[in-house]
Amino acid sequence: MEPIRVAGPIVTGKGTYTEITGIYGPASAGAGTRVDITARIKNLYSGEIGIMVGGALEYGVSPWPAINFPTYWANVAGGASIDFAGYFTMPSSGVTLHIYSYYYGGDSWYFDDERVSGISMVSEAEFGNLMVTYARV
Amino acid sequence: MLQLQYGDKLRFSCSFQHRGAAYTGAKLHAAIGNKGTLGFDEILNNEITVSGIVYDAIWQTYTITVDVTITSGIASGAYDTMVKLMSIPGSDIYWYGTLDDIVIVGAAEFQGLSVSYQKA
Numbered sequence: 001m002e003p004i005r006v007a008g009p010i011v012t013g014k015g016t017y018t019e020i021t022g023i024y025g026p027a028s029a030g031a032g033t034r035v036d037i038t039a040r041i042k043n044l045y046s047g048e049i050g051i052m053v054g055g056a057l058e059y060g061v062s063p064w065p066a067i068n069f070p071t072y073w074a075n076v077a078g079g080a081s082i083d084f085a086g087y088f089t090m091p092s093s094g095v096t097l098h099i100y101s102y103y104y105g106g107d108s109w110y111f112d113d114e115r116v117s118g119i120s121m122v123s124e125a126e127f128g129n130l131m132v133t134y135a136r137v
Numbered sequence: 138m139l140q141l142q143y144g145d146k147l148r149f150s151c152s153f154q155h156r157g158a159a160y161t162g163a164k165l166h167a168a169i170g171n172k173g174t175l176g177f178d179e180i181l182n183n184e185i186t187v188s189g190i191v192y193d194a195i196w197q198t199y200t201i202t203v204d205v206t207i208t209s210g211i212a213s214g215a216y217d218t219m220v221k222l223m224s225i226p227g228s229d230i231y232w233y234g235t236l237d238d239i240v241i242v243g244a245a246e247f248q249g250l251s252v253s254y255q256k257a
Contacts, residue, residue: 126223131153133150
């Protein structure tokens with residue numbers, strides 16, 4: 001299957017045809033654990049177009065490691081949103097996620113929108129909400 | 138109010154929540170005694186080491202039971218209960234039951250002998 005091109009005039013720029021409306025995942029994660037996230041992207045165009053997702057992790061290393069998106073593009077109906085599931089391994093510090101969206105127009109993918117979100121590092125166990133009932137046995 | 142006799146067990150069904158790094162060594166300590174202004178005076182108790190606390194980024198609930206056997210080490214009367222989650226990062230977490238909710242009916246007791254007599 002080929003991505004569907006934008007039929008109208010191509011105007012490059014952030015959020016011209018797509019908008020990243022949400023990045024969903026844990027607020028924090030432990031080092032070395034798999035972190036699953038979801039990037040929700042909306043097609044702002046009136047018709048169906050191909051939308052691609054990309055992502056990178058910013059935490060002090062260069063180049064920024066990529067976020068894995070097993071399915072990284074899809075044709076999306078006009079006005080509809082799509083969720084792209086991605087994952088990465090939590091480094092030993094908090095990370096800033098950079099999520100990018102692209103649309104397909106004229107044989108190429110065009111960068112269109114970016115959104116960032118943070119995931120903090122869980123370094124210590126926390127306990128709470130002790131509740132007790134008792135009975136004779 | 139719960140009445141208990143010697144030989145009974147009082148089962149504390151405890152739940153708590155954890156998030157973050159995996160942890161070993163947490164303990165649940167349950168006691169029967171008297172809650173006073175200076176703290177909790179324990180008479181009978183038991184302690185369980187909690188295992189299997191794994192990493193999770195979000196709060197997860199763990200449920201553990203702790204049994205305290207009622208022995209002659211405690212006299213008849215009304216008592217209080219206390220459970221604490223201890224050996225964890227930060228301060229211990231306490232739970233207290235309703236005051237005087239546990240009544241120990243220990244050894245057999247008799248009272249109230251009354252007698253009348255008449256010519257038969």
